[in-house]
Amino acid sequence: xxxxxxxxxxxxxxxxxxxxxxxxxxxxxxxxxxxxxxxxxxxxxxxxxxxxxxxxxxxxxxxxxxxxxxxxxxxxxxxxxxxxxxxxxxxxxxxxxxxxxxxxxxxxxxxxxxxxxxxxxxxxxx
Amino acid sequence: xxxxxxxxxxxxxxxxxxxxxxxxxxxxxxxxxxxxxxxxxxxxxxxxxxxxxxxxxxxxxxxxxxxxxxxxxxxxxxxxxxxxxxxxxxxxxxxxxxxxxxxxxxxxxxxxxxxxxxxxxxxxxxxxxxxxxxxxxxxxxxxxxxxxxxxxxxxxxxxxxxxxxxxxxxxxxxxxxxxxxxxxxxxxxxxxxxxxxxxxxxxxxxxxxxxxxxxxxxxxxxxxxxxxxxxxxxxxxxxxxxxxxxxxxxxxxxxxxxxxxxxxxxxxxxxxxxxxxxxxxxxxxxxxxxxxxxxxxxxxxxxxxxxxxxxxxxxxxxxxxxxxxxxxxxxxxxx
Numbered sequence: 255x256x257x258x259x260x261x262x263x264x265x266x267x268x269x270x271x272x273x274x275x276x277x278x279x280x281x282x283x284x285x286x287x288x289x290x291x292x293x294x295x296x297x298x299x300x301x302x303x304x305x306x307x308x309x310x311x312x313x314x315x316x317x318x319x320x321x322x323x324x325x326x327x328x329x330x331x332x333x334x335x336x337x338x339x340x341x342x343x344x345x346x347x348x349x350x351x352x353x354x355x356x357x358x359x360x361x362x363x364x365x366x367x368x369x370x371x372x373x374x375x376x377x378x379x380x
Numbered sequence: 381x382x383x384x385x386x387x388x389x390x391x392x393x394x395x396x397x398x399x400x401x402x403x404x405x406x407x408x409x410x411x412x413x414x415x416x417x418x419x420x421x422x423x424x425x426x427x428x429x430x431x432x433x434x435x436x437x438x439x440x441x442x443x444x445x446x447x448x449x450x451x452x453x454x455x456x457x458x459x460x461x462x463x464x465x466x467x468x469x470x471x472x473x474x475x476x477x478x479x480x481x482x483x484x485x486x487x488x489x490x491x492x493x494x495x496x497x498x499x500x501x502x503x504x505x506x507x508x509x510x511x512x513x514x515x516x517x518x519x520x521x522x523x524x525x526x527x528x529x530x531x532x533x534x535x536x537x538x539x540x541x542x543x544x545x546x547x548x549x550x551x552x553x554x555x556x557x558x559x560x561x562x563x564x565x566x567x568x569x570x571x572x573x574x575x576x577x578x579x580x581x582x583x584x585x586x587x588x589x590x591x592x593x594x595x596x597x598x599x600x601x602x603x604x605x606x607x608x609x610x611x612x613x614x615x616x617x618x619x620x621x622x623x624x625x626x627x628x629x630x631x632x633x634x635x636x637x638x639x640x641x642x643x644x645x646x647x648x649x650x651x652x653x654x655x656x657x658x659x660x661x662x663x664x665x666x667x668x669x670x671x672x673x674x675x676x677x678x679x680x681x682x683x684x685x686x687x688x689x690x691x692x693x694x695x696x697x698x699x700x701x702x703x704x705x706x707x708x709x710x711x712x713x714x715x
Contacts, residue, residue, distance in 0.1 A: 264566070265564070265565045266564045266565075266566065267561050267562065267564075268561070269558055269561045269562070270560060270562070271560040300564075300566045300618070304566075305564060307622075308566065308620055308622035308623070308624075309562045309563070309564050310562050310622075310623055
């Protein structure tokens with residue numbers, strides 16, 4: 255038997271009037287879907303050409319998004335097999351999400367702006 | 381929830397009837413009459429009785445010429461009539477007509493070729509027991525029948541465009557969508573585990589019977605290859621809902637099935653039982669002329685299309701696909 259690794263349980267949506275570039279909107283959706291477990295390792299993303307056609311956007315926009323995802327190690331791009339979600343994409347981000355939610359709540363209750371909070375987070379990574 | 385197809389009468393009902401009759405009755409009649417004519421022209425050169433069946437050690441069945449000829453013609457006529465009835469009266473959807481036309485042509489070619497082939501090895505014999513092997517006849521007939529069935533499916537006229545005139549009903553499921561958003565829902569059809577098991581085991585039984593029983597290993601292998609290819613094509617489809625409408629592509633990208641956005645009356649999620657409602661799996665025409673790509677039991681996306689057509693595809697997350705299809709159809713109709 256084969257596993258259920260051919261589903262694409264993602265609805266792709268891009269908004270050309272939004273300030274964020276289209277490729278970034280697209281890659282963000284895959285990232286979110288993967289972190290929520292909606293995209294499991296081994297699952298495939300639609301072929302870039304098909305997705306570009308469906309969304310009525312440039313093929314290079316989709317390729318740009320896929321390449322970014324590959325560089326982050328979330329998908330593998332294989333010739334003939336398309337874009338496959340890696341095990342890494344499905345890492346359990348739940349504890350991190352919880353901590354981030356707690357951080358956001360703390361910042362809000364202390365009256366500290368998101369920008370200041372982000373600056374502090376970035377500093378912590380140095 | 382059920383969505384009543386309202387305000388879109390089946391207008392396309394008559395336009396296909398000429399071509400449907402030509403493909404399901406005309407073409408098979410020409411093929412089988414040609415075979416009968418060839419058989420009759422050989423009559424004086426054939427043994428009496430003729431060989432009608434071949435077993436492990438050569439010919440093991442005999443029969444008179446006339447009834448054997450009539451039996452072949454009658455089988456083809458029976459299939460043709462049944463398929464003509466289905467396509468003529470329930471063939472609103474070109475998918476139904478493609479299936480009927482290709483099956484009618486395939487069966488006519490198969491039986492006619494077998495008839496002529498089996499007689500050809502008996503020409504000039506006085507004793508039918510001396511008739512040679514006919515394994516090659518069966519292979520040739522199968523290849524020819526399959527090829528011409530594909531040609532008939534390909535040549536069947538598509539449905540003419542029939543844009544909807546009424547808006548998508550208010551009670552149809554919708555999705556919240558920004559006006560400028562470009563959206564695509566992409567899914568694979570559900571897992572056809574049962575379909576694969578049933579079709580593979582049935583094929584295995586037939587192949588073993590052909591191979592071990594009749595020693596026709598070459599034909600058995602060819603048969604298995606064709607069924608295997610069909611299974612691969614029929615069990616893996618990519619389903620897309622986007623600005624074009626609903627599109628299905630098989631693993632080999634062909635055949636492709638599309639319900640254009642402007643022909644969508646309403647879409648919904650339904651529960652499907654393959655055997656009870658469609659009599660099996662694959663590319664099907666079911667009860668009341670509903671067509672579908674049916675690979676498993678359970679939730680499916682059902683689209684009511686103009687002309688009284690209903691298309692069903694067994695796919696996960698069908699509720700999202702249906703809602704998006706309704707939403708995009710509404711948006712397109714608002715211009």
